[in-house]
Amino acid sequence: MSRLGLFILVNLIGGIFVLGGYFLGITSDPSMKTKLWGNLPESWQGFYFISIIMSSIGYLAFFYNIVFKKNVGGVLTNRLILLCVIFLFSASLWMPLTIKVIESNNGFFWILTQVSLWVTAFAAIVITALLLKSPHRPKNRSYRLAMWGMAYLSFHCLVLDAILWTNYFY
Numbered sequence: 001m002s003r004l005g006l007f008i009l010v011n012l013i014g015g016i017f018v019l020g021g022y023f024l025g026i027t028s029d030p031s032m033k034t035k036l037w038g039n040l041p042e043s044w045q046g047f048y049f050i051s052i053i054m055s056s057i058g059y060l061a062f063f064y065n066i067v068f069k070k071n072v073g074g075v076l077t078n079r080l081i082l083l084c085v086i087f088l089f090s091a092s093l094w095m096p097l098t099i100k101v102i103e104s105n106n107g108f109f110w111i112l113t114q115v116s117l118w119v120t121a122f123a124a125i126v127i128t129a130l131l132l133k134s135p136h137r138p139k140n141r142s143y144r145l146a147m148w149g150m151a152y153l154s155f156h157c158l159v160l161d162a163i164l165w166t167n168y169f170y
Contacts, residue, residue, distance in 0.1 A: 003076050003077070003078070003081065004066075004067065004076065006081055007066060007067070007076060007080075007081055007084065008067060010081055010084050010085055010088065011063055011084060011088070013088075014084065014085065014087075014088025014089065014091075014092065015088065017088065017089070017092035018088055018091050018092045020092075021092045021093075021094075021095045021096055022095055024096075025095040025096065025098075025099055028099075032099060032102070035102050036095070036098055036099075036102075038165070038168055038169030038170065039168050039169060039170065040164070040165060040168040040169070041168070048160060048165075051156050051160055052156070054152055054156070055152060055153040055156040055157070057149060058148070058149025058150055058151075058152045058153040059149065059150070059153055060149075061142075061145045061146045061148075061149035061150075062127070062131070062146040062149055062150050062153075064142070064146070065142050065143055065145070065146035066146075069142055069143070075130055075131055075134045075137070077130075079130070080127065080130055083123050083126055083127050083130070084123075084127070086119065086123045087120055087123035087124055087127065090116045090117075090119040090120040090123065091116075091120045091157075093112070093113075093116040094113055094116045094117055094120070094161075097109050097112050097113040097116060098113050098169075101113055110170075113166075114162070114166050117157070117161045117162040117165070117166060118162045120157050120161070120162075121154065121157035121158035121161065121162045124150065124153050124154040124157045124158075125154045125157075125158065127150055127154075128147065128150040128151050128153075128154050131143075131146060131147045131150055132147060
């Protein structure tokens with residue numbers, strides 16, 4: 001299988017797991033939707049929602065750039081594919097783990113939840129760095145959008161999820 005084919009497969013499967021986790025988490029118990037916010041101030045939740053949409057668009061811009069711009073900048077390497085696996089796998093874990101925390105109040109699941117958020121943030125940051133450091137990166141709008149999209153996603157995962165949300169959850 002080509003790198004591009006593997007990249008697409010990783011993103012399709014990983015995307016299904018991430019979105020599936022969200023869907024199951026929110027639909028399994030209607031009260032879970034509010035419990036997942038923890039003690040995050042209600043006034044912040046609208047910003048978080050908008051930020052989640054912007055982060056998703058950022059990742060889609062990155063995906064589009066790699067798939068439809070045919071590896072622009074030479075960034076589609078085995079390292080990038082592995083980082084996408086790590087990013088999507090860890091991103092798919094936080095909601096099921098948080099639900100386990102809510103249901104069991106088990107500290108071990110809380111630690112795993114935090115680890116999943118930090119790993120997700122780290123993977124997003126490294127993907128962004130690969131885009132920024134690509135020796136052959138083009139100066140076109142599509143590539144810049146992919147870089148800015150991943151940079152915003154990195155901000156969201158690091159600051160809003162790994163730092164703020166974890167500090168406000170309990």
